[in-house]
Amino acid sequence: MFDGLGNECQGVIARLDGKRVMVGNITTAGISRESPLQVMLAQALSSSEKMDWVIQKATELGVTEIQPLDTERSVAKLPAERAAKRLEHWRQVAISACEQCGRNVLPKIHAPLDIMVWLQQAKELPVAKFILLPQGTASLHGQAKPPGSAVLLVGAEGGFTSAESDTALCCGFSPVQLGPRVLRTETAAVAGLTALQMLWGDFNV
Numbered sequence: 001m002f003d004g005l006g007n008e009c010q011g012v013i014a015r016l017d018g019k020r021v022m023v024g025n026i027t028t029a030g031i032s033r034e035s036p037l038q039v040m041l042a043q044a045l046s047s048s049e050k051m052d053w054v055i056q057k058a059t060e061l062g063v064t065e066i067q068p069l070d071t072e073r074s075v076a077k078l079p080a081e082r083a084a085k086r087l088e089h090w091r092q093v094a095i096s097a098c099e100q101c102g103r104n105v106l107p108k109i110h111a112p113l114d115i116m117v118w119l120q121q122a123k124e125l126p127v128a129k130f131i132l133l134p135q136g137t138a139s140l141h142g143q144a145k146p147p148g149s150a151v152l153l154v155g156a157e158g159g160f161t162s163a164e165s166d167t168a169l170c171c172g173f174s175p176v177q178l179g180p181r182v183l184r185t186e187t188a189a190v191a192g193l194t195a196l197q198m199l200w201g202d203f204n205v
Contacts, residue, residue, distance in 0.1 A: 002104040006032065029194045033103050035062040037201040038149040042122070043189055044156035045074040045112060049087075050186045055090050059097035059107055061167075061193040062201060066090075068112040073158035078112050087111055115164055123171040127151055131168045132192055133160070134182050136175035140195050143174060150196060154189045 002007045008031050041063045066097035090109050128146035131153040197203040
């Protein structure tokens with residue numbers, strides 16, 4: 001069992017009563033599987049299946065926060081009345097991913113925000129900030145090691161508009177690309193997170 005805050009316990013099921021499970025003989029194990037690099041994934045909203053997949057894989061790859069963003073080219077749009085239900089669904093996806101990969105800390109999933117509103121907030125974040133752009137001229141490998149925290153900004157299926165990418169650059173984001181091929185939004189998120197963990201996190205290859 002885990003509580004999502006970093007505590008892992010073992011016990012014996014004493015009773016099953018409908019949806020209630022009573023556990024006894026509980027012992028706590030001080031096990032941490034968190035990366036030394038804290039990463040926020042700022043992900044443009046995509047179709048529900050793709051968004052679920054990104055949240056699942058991002059959780060397995062050790063992100064600490066996920067910020068869904070409403071961008072001009074986002075295929076999926078979330079009305080206010082659906083946002084709370086979708087947020088709870090994403091949280092359950094992350095919980096299942098934690099159970100699968102053995103994480104004891106549940107990543108924080110924020111409510112969706114308009115990208116322009118979020119960029120103004122992110123402008124003040126004292127962390128390394130990267131935006132994945134096909135026209136980016138730098139690689140992650142050539143960047144300075146983040147001071148413990150980083151933000152990875154990934155666009156929607158149609159990419160960022162010029163206004164969105166220009167604003168991100170003005171807010172301190174470094175434009176990087178992962179290679180010569182244009183990746184789908186869900187592939188770009190996973191590839192970018194994997195690269196961050198290999199360079200400065202806890203991936204041993």
